[in-house]
Amino acid sequence: MRRVCVIGAGSSGIVAAKTFHERGVPFDCFEKGSNVGGLWRYENDSGASVAYRSLHINTSRAKMQFADFPMPRDYPDFPHHSQIARYFDAYVDHFGLRDRITFRTTVQRVEPLADGTFRVETTDATGRSESRAYTDVVVANGHHWHPRVPTFPGTFAGTALHAGRYRSPESFAGQRVLVLGVGNSGCDIACEVSRVADRTFLAMRHGVHLIPKYLFGRPLDKLVSPWMWRHLPLRLQQFIFGTALRVARGKLKRFHLPEPRHRILEEHPTISSDLLNLIGHGRVTVKPNIQEFTGAADGREVLFTDGTREPVDAIVYATGYDIRVPFLAPEVFEARDNEVRLYKLVVHPEHRGLYFIGLVQPWGAIMPLAEEQSKWVADLVEGKCALPTRDEMLTGIGRDREAMRRRYTASSRHTIQVDFYPYLDGLRKERRRGARETARAA
Numbered sequence: 001m002r003r004v005c006v007i008g009a010g011s012s013g014i015v016a017a018k019t020f021h022e023r024g025v026p027f028d029c030f031e032k033g034s035n036v037g038g039l040w041r042y043e044n045d046s047g048a049s050v051a052y053r054s055l056h057i058n059t060s061r062a063k064m065q066f067a068d069f070p071m072p073r074d075y076p077d078f079p080h081h082s083q084i085a086r087y088f089d090a091y092v093d094h095f096g097l098r099d100r101i102t103f104r105t106t107v108q109r110v111e112p113l114a115d116g117t118f119r120v121e122t123t124d125a126t127g128r129s130e131s132r133a134y135t136d137v138v139v140a141n142g143h144h145w146h147p148r149v150p151t152f153p154g155t156f157a158g159t160a161l162h163a164g165r166y167r168s169p170e171s172f173a174g175q176r177v178l179v180l181g182v183g184n185s186g187c188d189i190a191c192e193v194s195r196v197a198d199r200t201f202l203a204m205r206h207g208v209h210l211i212p213k214y215l216f217g218r219p220l221d222k223l224v225s226p227w228m229w230r231h232l233p234l235r236l237q238q239f240i241f242g243t244a245l246r247v248a249r250g251k252l253k254r255f256h257l258p259e260p261r262h263r264i265l266e267e268h269p270t271i272s273s274d275l276l277n278l279i280g281h282g283r284v285t286v287k288p289n290i291q292e293f294t295g296a297a298d299g300r301e302v303l304f305t306d307g308t309r310e311p312v313d314a315i316v317y318a319t320g321y322d323i324r325v326p327f328l329a330p331e332v333f334e335a336r337d338n339e340v341r342l343y344k345l346v347v348h349p350e351h352r353g354l355y356f357i358g359l360v361q362p363w364g365a366i367m368p369l370a371e372e373q374s375k376w377v378a379d380l381v382e383g384k385c386a387l388p389t390r391d392e393m394l395t396g397i398g399r400d401r402e403a404m405r406r407r408y409t410a411s412s413r414h415t416i417q418v419d420f421y422p423y424l425d426g427l428r429k430e431r432r433r434g435a436r437e438t439a440r441a442a
């Protein structure tokens, strides 16, 4: 008799739980905080939400919702985090999952046993520990919570915080603020802070193809058809997309932003409709990377790689996140430099029964991918679908990683990068292949 442990009740954990629930597969779901939604629950008492107060998602509502539970029609194209959290609340209530989740319970350790099962140790809110046995474990603990903070020569005497701890701009009023990193957090935070700060600097180690939320009046992800993502050669996609962007936005040089060294679609998208305006208003000043903290200006001077210097009161490191699964021993799973070795970014090739949901970063939203991953994992748990051999999985992992390495620029933010539709299709194909193999063996 199989019994599954789902770890986490964020957007990935709840869809996994829902899939097991509707298929009648026995499972427990443990959530550290007292509610569902993970990152999307502002100030989550799990401590695992990095959402800032003004956060709106940058993939459109139609592209992030679960297939069998549309978002309310009166939601805007790009909902606020509070609306997304409400949507997840409605999802668990609609599918009768709330009672199936054990809240305020932390998974401390997952230990694979010699017989192929797992021992899971938990601690509840009263500090009481428990140990249970499972045939399968689904890890859905999120990958945007452990800050990646770079170091530079010298010491900075001002305020320094990672974007994951940033909530709102008020405390930066009147200050000189440096935001480092030109991902989506860096752009959002620099724009917001610049409205109250004395000066705002946005520093980056390379240029990006800054993409607006709307192109020609439509949310970007609704403008480009799934057919195009699936079937057009990459070079043609790049030509069409790049041309549309140049027409709509103009050259980045015009805004003192460095021209990217890579082509469009070769990086995780940085989406902002505000940044260019705020640069144009003189509210945000673009800088290259930090070289060192010189110690001048009471320990607040920053020397940039172009030789310019600025005294700043605060630095926000919007430099991304490290993948961490603290309840697995490093010999079981460790994402050194964010590299993971999972078949289709889901299945642990050495420990059958250990699965990861939502450990992907798409051009698009994670939720529909987590939904498809959950269906595949449920098939595997139910024995409806066979996996390739260990060696075949290892070969597949190497092949997929190499393809993404060629496709995207080298960066620890691209180690779990996938193309939304090809990845989705790949999961479906693998499900069909595994089901055929099971049927043949029966």
Ligand SMILES: NC(=O)C1=CN([C@@H]2O[C@H](COP(=O)(O)OP(=O)(O)OC[C@H]3O[C@@H](n4cnc5c(N)ncnc54)[C@H](OP(=O)(O)O)[C@@H]3O)[C@@H](O)[C@H]2O)C=CC1
Pocket (backbone or CB within 6 Å): 055, 056, 057, 058, 059, 144, 150, 151, 163, 180, 181, 182, 183, 184, 185, 186, 188, 204, 205, 206, 268, 289, 318, 319, 320, 321, 361, 411, 412, 413
């Ligand atoms: N509105 C929304 O929906 C939002 C979504 N997000 C999502 O959350 C995830 C995390 O985003 P984010 O927090 O921006 O992190 P990212 O990892 O996406 O971006 C980090 C940025 O910091 C840079 N960086 C990293 N290390 C250094 C360093 N040592 N020196 C200088 N620069 C450095 C990276 O450059 P390099 O590329 O060279 O590594 C990159 O520009 C993404 O999936 C993003 O799309 C985030 C914010 C808002």
